[in-house]
Amino acid sequence: MADLQRSSHSDSTMSVTPIDATFGAVIMDVDLANPDEETWDDIHAVFLKYSLLVFPGQHLTDQAQSVFAHRLGKLEKRANGRISNQNNDGSMINSDSGRFRLLRGNEGWHFDSTYMPLAAKAGILSALVIPPKGGETEFADMSAAWDVLEEETRHRLEGLSAYHSLYYSQLKAGYRHKTDHAYGFHDKGAPLRPIIKKHPETGRKSIYAGRHAYGIPGMSTKESEKLLSNLVENACQPPRTYKHQWQVGDLVLWDNRCLMHRARPYDTQFPRILRGSRVSGNPETELAPTFADAKADGFRPSTSNESVLDT
Numbered sequence: 001m002a003d004l005q006r007s008s009h010s011d012s013t014m015s016v017t018p019i020d021a022t023f024g025a026v027i028m029d030v031d032l033a034n035p036d037e038e039t040w041d042d043i044h045a046v047f048l049k050y051s052l053l054v055f056p057g058q059h060l061t062d063q064a065q066s067v068f069a070h071r072l073g074k075l076e077k078r079a080n081g082r083i084s085n086q087n088n089d090g091s092m093i094n095s096d097s098g099r100f101r102l103l104r105g106n107e108g109w110h111f112d113s114t115y116m117p118l119a120a121k122a123g124i125l126s127a128l129v130i131p132p133k134g135g136e137t138e139f140a141d142m143s144a145a146w147d148v149l150e151e152e153t154r155h156r157l158e159g160l161s162a163y164h165s166l167y168y169s170q171l172k173a174g175y176r177h178k179t180d181h182a183y184g185f186h187d188k189g190a191p192l193r194p195i196i197k198k199h200p201e202t203g204r205k206s207i208y209a210g211r212h213a214y215g216i217p218g219m220s221t222k223e224s225e226k227l228l229s230n231l232v233e234n235a236c237q238p239p240r241t242y243k244h245q246w247q248v249g250d251l252v253l254w255d256n257r258c259l260m261h262r263a264r265p266y267d268t269q270f271p272r273i274l275r276g277s278r279v280s281g282n283p284e285t286e287l288a289p290t291f292a293d294a295k296a297d298g299f300r301p302s303t304s305n306e307s308v309l310d311t
Helices: 037-050 062-070 098-105 142-147 151-157 166-172 221-235
Strands: 002-005 013-018 025-028 052-055 081-084 120-129 137-141 161-164 190-194 196-198 205-207 241-244 251-255 259-263 273-280 290-293
Touching (some): 062 120, 081 120, 137 142, 190 196
Antiparallel strands (some): 013 025
16 A cells, blocks of 8 residues: 655645556545645545546535535536436336436446537546445546557547447437437537547547447448447456445546446346536537537438538
8 A cells, every 4th residue: 555645744644555457546544525735636646647536435425525526627517416216205217217228328338428518527426325236337447548559550540530429329228319408418419529539637648439439430330330349348458447346435536538437237126326526628628519410319400511420
């Protein structure tokens, strides 16, 4: 175990134990509900170094988690969200509901919010209720995946982009959603994002794909699907993956600019409730141009000069 020493005028330490993977660390001896500036500086430093930080036994309140998340930047939504398979009255959600379909869809590897014009910078999850078995969250190091690519493959990928759509990824998972103004199922169009992303703070490059990505311009549907699926399959292999076994009170922070994640299956007769915070990306590095999304249910071709995706 490596202790990260605080500034010289502080007599406390924060323990940092690297995870047995290419990324990630478990952080102990820190109270996220009351971090001083020196503690926050330490956390931010190890966040950039390890990309994934696991804080066991924090048991933060909703307000405390919101305050902590705000240290990283503006939240995508004004409040934290609950990722839950339970209704407010305690009953389990119906398998035909949109929320159930989203939960199942999120069992595929993905970056958060790449289907929005402004993708997320970071994500935070804390465990409130967990099922007796399954329901883990798994993460994949897309920077390490880039590092092991052959030079010829790297050169090819750096010239490619892909569209991102939640309509597409949910349809591929077997679920069709209607177009509205809800988060994700919006009428803002599909962002076009480079397949290789350079981290704005560390400078490291990462594969930037996942389940929302499709329709590489200049490729047929078949070619695009094959390339994107092979990228994800080859990238998300040990030692570039880590599966977090939740305990109530755990909090996990990850860098959405270089890590993908997915939920793991569980018996949905049991409740699984996580509290999630999503930190907005910086417009200079996470904002992408959008184009009309033919995967959106109810889509009508545009009469403007806007590009139409129909791959």
